[in-house]
Amino acid sequence: MSAENAWGRRYLMCPPTHFEVLYEINPWMHREVPVDPERAREQWEALVGLLRQAGAEVEVLEPQPDLPDLVFTANAGVVNGPQFVPARFRNPERHGETAHDVAWFAERGWRVDELPEGVAHEGAGDSLPFADVLVSGYRWRSDARSHAPLSAITGVPVRSVELTDHRFYHLDLTFCPLDDRHAITVPAVWDRYGTAVIDDLVPEPLVLELDEASQFVANSVVVGRNVVMPACPPRVGRVLEKWGFEVAVADVGEFLKAGGGCRCLTLALDVDLSGGGARS
Amino acid sequence: MPAELVEVEGHIIDSLILAKILDLIVGAGADYHMVDVRIGRTNTDPSKVRLEVRADDEGDLVALLEELQVHGANLVGELDAVLEPCTDDGVLPAGFYATTNLPTWVRLGGRWYPVENPEMDCALVVTTVPAPVVRTVPMHRVIAGERVVTGREGVRVDAPERPHGATPFEFMASEVSSEKPKSLLVAEVAGRLRANRQRGRRLLVVCGPAVIHTGAGPDLARLVRAGWVDVLFAGNGFAAHDLEANVLGTSLGVSVDAGTPTEGGHSNHLRVINEIRRWGSIEAAVRGGYVTDGVMYECVQRGVPFVLGGSVRDDGPLPDVRTDVVAAVDEMRQHVAGVGVALMLASTLHAVATGNILPAGVETYCVDINQAVVTKLADRGSRQALGIVTDVGLFVRDLAARLDPS
Incomplete structure (x- = not known):
């Protein structure tokens, strides 16, 4: 019998008031494909509704003009109990987000511990807890050399995985911890060393094909036994159902235009890695 | 052979990062030497490894180091050799580097230069015109004004290796x-x-x-x-x-x-x-x-x-x-x-x-x-x-x- 994730019942989200594709920093972004602000708002609110329905709390980060990607709160940083490690964004287009993220956490009593200057790390987008380690992606947005200081600051062992396909620029497009035994994985876009590490770590992976991964299937939010997904191919749905999960699909098509799905729009606030990653 | 020191740390054993880095070095036709290895005692302790990476030419080495950097191996902040002028003929600066007879390299302006004539118990004299040249010179032969390497910074000595394998004496196990x-x-x-x-x-x-x-x-x-x-x-x-x-x-x-x-x-x-x-x-x-x-x-x-x-x-x-x-x-x-x-x-x-x-x-x-x-x-x-x-x-x-x- 598997145990639910001990985290994932409280999220930080940012409404898409100023969301649009202003620049292109991943292969999904095309400035000529405009975002429909109305649809984006409806989709975002529907996602909030599904998460609340699944039993999660949602807290809100104030949107800011000229920071369209602030909606992707997953990249704000790494939360570890009372500690918040803010991201160091690779692209200058997103540098402006950090001050707002830090202010939000600091005002609410989180201790802010920063990564050293000069290394890039994009928060929970590239770091997800599984078992008692932090699985961290690197290459496109986060540096491999951010992993040692991240581990030193949080006190949590890090398992590094190289992301080999530019379309899957963040770990959370390729990996989704479901519970203490299961995770959605996309080894096709990992290097063979990272694949071996995850093979060793996850007893029962749900391995996605590349076409499934391209629908952002791994970019899902898990709330206990509920999984809120941008898309759910029938094969994936059957496996999740067999494992006892209930699936809800949230249409986040407007956000996919910027290369982000359900997970990218959320940052779990209740992650505490000091006492192990799962509750029984 | 051009070489650089790199360092990689973190959970590099369990993440297979170290294995990957070593494979990349060998795969690129280069070579490595573990200078310092500290393996964490428990799985939460980080490990730290310092490697000397060598390649046949400077260009190959630079390309390989850039690739290794992607996987977290950082160039160790190696410094240039410190040079001091001799004040008198036949007298070396007090902190002169005393040579061995092993192949030796000196770092000048960010690049490693081989010592042309390795000889033990000498000093290293550097001339830079027209191009940097490092030579061993015995104490009595230095001339006032010649610049001599002092201290150990920016000096690397290839590890002594006794002839092994089929050459020269496979069957001569003892010296x-x-x-x-x-x-x-x-x-x-x-x-x-x-x-x-x-x-x-x-x-x-x-x-x-x-x-x-x-x-x-x-x-x-x-x-x-x-x-x-x-x-x-x-x-x-x-x-x-x-x-x-x-x-x-x-x-x-x-x-x-x-x-x-x-x-x-x-x-x-x-x-x-x-x-x-x-x-x-x-x-x-x-x-x-x-x-x-x-x-x-x-x-x-x-x-x-x-x-x-x-x-x-x-x-x-x-x-x-x-x-x-x-x-x-x-x-x-x-x-x-x-x-x-x-x-x-x-x-x-x-x-x-x-x-x-x-x-x-x-x-x-x-x-x-x-x-x-x-x-x-x-x-x-x-x-x-x-x-x-x-x-x-x-x-x-x-x-x-x-x-x-x-």
Whole structure:
């Protein structure tokens, strides 16, 4: 019998008031494909509704003009109990987000511990807890050399995985911890060393094909036994159902235009890695 | 070979990052050496590994380092070497870097430069015009104003490696062989000398007087005549007894042919030295027909350079002997370039002196009946020396028979 994730019942989200594709920093972004602000708002609110329905709390980060990607709160940083490690964004287009993220956490009593200057790390987008380690992606947005200081600051062992396909620029497009035994994985876009590490770590992976991964299937939010997904191919749905999960699909098509799905729009606030990653 | 130090830390064992980095290095045709390895005790402890990465050329190394950096291996902030000018001729700055005889590299302006002439117990002098050049220079030869490397920063020494595998002596597990089949060893040395010659490298022979006493003079002369010897170092004694043997048929008064003492023989070498002094030089004595055979004769005839270094107990000495020992070693230094093999034949002091000025890469075979001589050479820093404990007369005879069967 598997145990639910001990985290994932409280999220930080940012409404898409100023969301649009202003620049292109991943292969999904095309400035000529405009975002429909109305649809984006409806989709975002529907996602909030599904998460609340699944039993999660949602807290809100104030949107800011000229920071369209602030909606992707997953990249704000790494939360570890009372500690918040803010991201160091690779692209200058997103540098402006950090001050707002830090202010939000600091005002609410989180201790802010920063990564050293000069290394890039994009928060929970590239770091997800599984078992008692932090699985961290690197290459496109986060540096491999951010992993040692991240581990030193949080006190949590890090398992590094190289992301080999530019379309899957963040770990959370390729990996989704479901519970203490299961995770959605996309080894096709990992290097063979990272694949071996995850093979060793996850007893029962749900391995996605590349076409499934391209629908952002791994970019899902898990709330206990509920999984809120941008898309759910029938094969994936059957496996999740067999494992006892209930699936809800949230249409986040407007956000996919910027290369982000359900997970990218959320940052779990209740992650505490000091006492192990799962509750029984 | 260009090289850089990189460091990688974190949970690099469990994340297979270290394995990946090592695979990348090897896959790129480069090489690595683990300088420092600290493995975390528990799975929450981070590990830290420092690697020296080497590639065939600077461009390959830079490309590889960029790739390694992606996987978290950072260039260790290596600094350039610190240079200080000499304030007086023959006096080094107090903190001068003292060399080994191993291949050595010096970092200047972010690039590594090889030391051109590795020699132990010297200083490193850097000249930068027209391009950076690093040379070893013995203390007494530095000139005021020359810039010398001080401290250890920016200096790298290749780890000493004894010859292994099939070369040069697969079966010589120990450094000194007193209990090995000698004819096999001689055959191996002969093979190494042939290979050395094929590579266009020179053979240096260092001789003690026992070579003549044991009757190996004619065999060594034969090797010189056949063109095997490219340079010869010895002292007054070796040359004097070689000349004595060929002029009067004795070595230190003992008949070389009969092995019996000759009447008044104790002064034979003095008389020969005296006559050579009258000629003015060994070459003049050879050209004048006073000396007609022997090792020194063949050296003169074939134009093989020789350096005779003097000592305080020398008789005479011969006019060719350099009695200023510092000048003698300087002259020896001029002849070591291009030497691939050094054969030390029954010589202690000259073998050690020669070992001091040879780079570690020169294959050195030390033949002596006394095991202590071989050990002494190794103890003085010539770690590359392989010892063959045997009678030098038998060794040279066997070697000559193999190299010059005519």
